[in-house]
Amino acid sequence: MNDAARKLAPLAKDQAEQHYREAPNNLEAEQALLGAILVNNDAFYRVSDFLKPVHLYEPLHRRIFEIAGEIIRMGKTANPVTVKTFLKADEKVGDLTVAQYLARLAAEAVSIINAEDYGRAIYDLALRRSLITIGEDMVNIAYDAPLDMPPQSQIEDAERRLFELAETGRYDGGFQSFNDAVALAIDMAGQAFERDGHLSGISTGIHSLDGKMGGLQRSDLIILAGRPGMGKTSLATNIAYNIAAAYEAEVQPDGSFKAKNGGVVGFYSLEMSSEQLATRIISEQTEVSSSKIRRGDISEADFEKLVACSQMMQKVPLYIDQTGGISIAQLAARARRLKRQRGLDVLVVDYIQLMTGSKKSGENRVQEITEITTGLKALGKELNVPIIALSQLSRAVESREDKRPQLSDLRESGSIEQDADVVLFVFREEYYVKNMEPRDEFDPKYEEWKMQMEKVKGTADVIIAKQRHGPTGTVKLAFQSEFTRFSDLADPSFTQYEH
Known part of the structure; x- marks a missing residue:
C-alpha cells in the first residue's frame, strides 16, 4: 500500500462509520400530538393557531393532521374511524394498516395538557428545517451566482425569506386553503x-x-x-x-x-x-x-x-x-x-x-x-x-x-x-383663490373675491x-x-x- 492510500484508509473507515445528518424532526412528538387530537378534539385548538400541516415532518402525519383539522372545523368528531375513511385503505405503516396505525396512535395518546408542548416542539423543528433550507440555498447561490445577480440582491432575498419565516413560520408562500x-x-x-x-x-x-x-x-x-x-x-x-x-x-x-x-x-x-x-x-x-x-x-x-x-x-x-x-x-x-x-x-x-x-x-x-x-x-x-x-x-x-x-x-x-x-x-381652493386677490382693494371685483375667500378659507x-x-x-x-x-x-x- 503506498503512502497516500495508507493515509486515506482510516479516513474512509471513519466516514463509513459516520451516519448522514438527518433533518431535525421528532416523530414521537408528532405521534403523541396526533393521538391526543384523535382522543380529545379540543387538543386541536390548543395548537391550531400556530401549527399547520406543513410543519409536520412525516407526510402521513401531515395528512392525518390536515384531515382531522378539517373534520373538527366542520363541527364533527375526528377519531380513528372518521379519519381513516379519507386515507388510502391499502397504505401501510411498517406492518400496520393505516386503520391499525390510527388506532395505535389513539391508544397511546398523551393527555391534552401536553398537546401544546408537543405542538411547540414540532413547530420549532420545522423552523430549523426551514433555516437549513434557506442556509443551503444561500451557500449554493453564493458559490454559483449568476452574473446578473449582485450579492446585494442575494442579501435582500435571504432577508425577505428569513423575515417571512420569522413572521409566519413558513417562507414558501404557496396556496392557502379557502377555510383559512x-x-x-x-x-x-x-x-x-x-x-x-x-x-x-x-x-x-x-x-x-x-x-x-x-x-x-x-x-x-x-x-x-x-x-x-x-x-x-x-x-x-x-x-x-x-x-x-x-x-x-x-x-x-x-x-x-x-x-x-x-x-x-x-x-x-x-x-x-x-x-x-x-x-x-x-x-x-x-x-x-x-x-x-x-x-x-x-x-x-x-x-x-x-x-x-x-x-x-x-x-x-x-x-x-x-x-x-x-x-x-x-x-x-x-x-x-x-x-x-x-x-x-x-x-x-x-x-x-x-x-x-x-x-x-x-x-x-x-x-x-x-x-x-x-x-x-x-x-x-x-x-x-x-x-x-x-x-x-x-x-x-x-x-x-x-x-x-x-x-x-x-x-x-x-x-x-x-x-x-x-x-x-x-x-385647497383657498390656495388658488388667495393668489387671485385683486391688487386694488377698490376694484369692483375685490368684494366678489373677498366673499369667495371667506367661503373657502x-x-x-x-x-x-x-x-x-x-x-x-x-x-x-x-x-x-x-x-x-x-x-x-x-x-x-x-x-x-x-x-
Whole structure:
C-alpha cells in the first residue's frame, strides 16, 4: 500500500462509520400530538393557531393532521374511524394498516395538557428545517451566482425569506386553503367590532375620512397626491401622528404585542429632515406656529407648551428615516427590520418621486416608478400593513380652469393608478383663490373675491378618486395653515358628498 492510500484508509473507515445528518424532526412528538387530537378534539385548538400541516415532518402525519383539522372545523368528531375513511385503505405503516396505525396512535395518546408542548416542539423543528433550507440555498447561490445577480440582491432575498419565516413560520408562500381565508375574514370582522369606532382598518384620527374609508386597511397601498402647497405632507404627518399617539398594545398568547388601537408608524421622510418633521408635529399639537418655533419667536408660555408636548411625544411609537434617494430594496429591508425589532402597523413614504429604482430600469423614469409602486404594493402585502405613499401631480393641473386633480394628473401615472388600492387627492381652493386677490382693494371685483375667500378659507377637500373596497367621493376638512393641521369640520352638515 503506498503512502497516500495508507493515509486515506482510516479516513474512509471513519466516514463509513459516520451516519448522514438527518433533518431535525421528532416523530414521537408528532405521534403523541396526533393521538391526543384523535382522543380529545379540543387538543386541536390548543395548537391550531400556530401549527399547520406543513410543519409536520412525516407526510402521513401531515395528512392525518390536515384531515382531522378539517373534520373538527366542520363541527364533527375526528377519531380513528372518521379519519381513516379519507386515507388510502391499502397504505401501510411498517406492518400496520393505516386503520391499525390510527388506532395505535389513539391508544397511546398523551393527555391534552401536553398537546401544546408537543405542538411547540414540532413547530420549532420545522423552523430549523426551514433555516437549513434557506442556509443551503444561500451557500449554493453564493458559490454559483449568476452574473446578473449582485450579492446585494442575494442579501435582500435571504432577508425577505428569513423575515417571512420569522413572521409566519413558513417562507414558501404557496396556496392557502379557502377555510383559512374565511377564518381570517371572520377574525377581521371580530376585531373591527371590538375596536374603537368599529372600523375594519386603522383609524386615521380624522373621523369624516374614516367614515368614507373604514380606516386604513392592512396591505393596502394608499396614494396621497397633490400639487405643491396643498398640504399632502401635512395630512400624512397628521395621520401618522394620530395613529402613533392612539397606540394601545395587547399581549398575544405567544408573548408578542399587537396593536389594539392605533399603531406603530414608520415614516420615510425623503424630502424633510426628521427635525423639520418633528417641528411640524409639535406645531400641530401645541398650536404654536412652526415658523415662530424655527425663529425662536415664542413666549415663555409657548416654550412651556413645547416642553410639555415634547415629553408626551417621547412615548409615541413614530419612527422616522430621513435617508434621501432611498431605493425600494433598502426601504423594504429597513421596514422588515423595524417590524421585527419594534413592531410596525403603518408605513408612510414621502414621496414616491424621490425614491430610486434598481439600475436595471436604466434611464426610463416611467419604468422606475412602476418598479417602485409594484415594490411598495408587494411590501404592504408581505408586512401586512397599509402603506401611505405620497406622490406629486403633473403641472397640467395648473393650466386648467378647474384645478381639482384627476387620476390622469398623477405623474408617470399608469403604474401609480394601477397599483394603488386607494387614491386620495388633497385640494385647497383657498390656495388658488388667495393668489387671485385683486391688487386694488377698490376694484369692483375685490368684494366678489373677498366673499369667495371667506367661503373657502380654512377648508380643504380630500378627494377619494379611487377606492377598491368602498365609495369614491369628497371629504371636506378644516385646515389651519399656520399649524399645518387638518381636522374634522365643526359643522357636520359640511362634511362629505359622494360622486
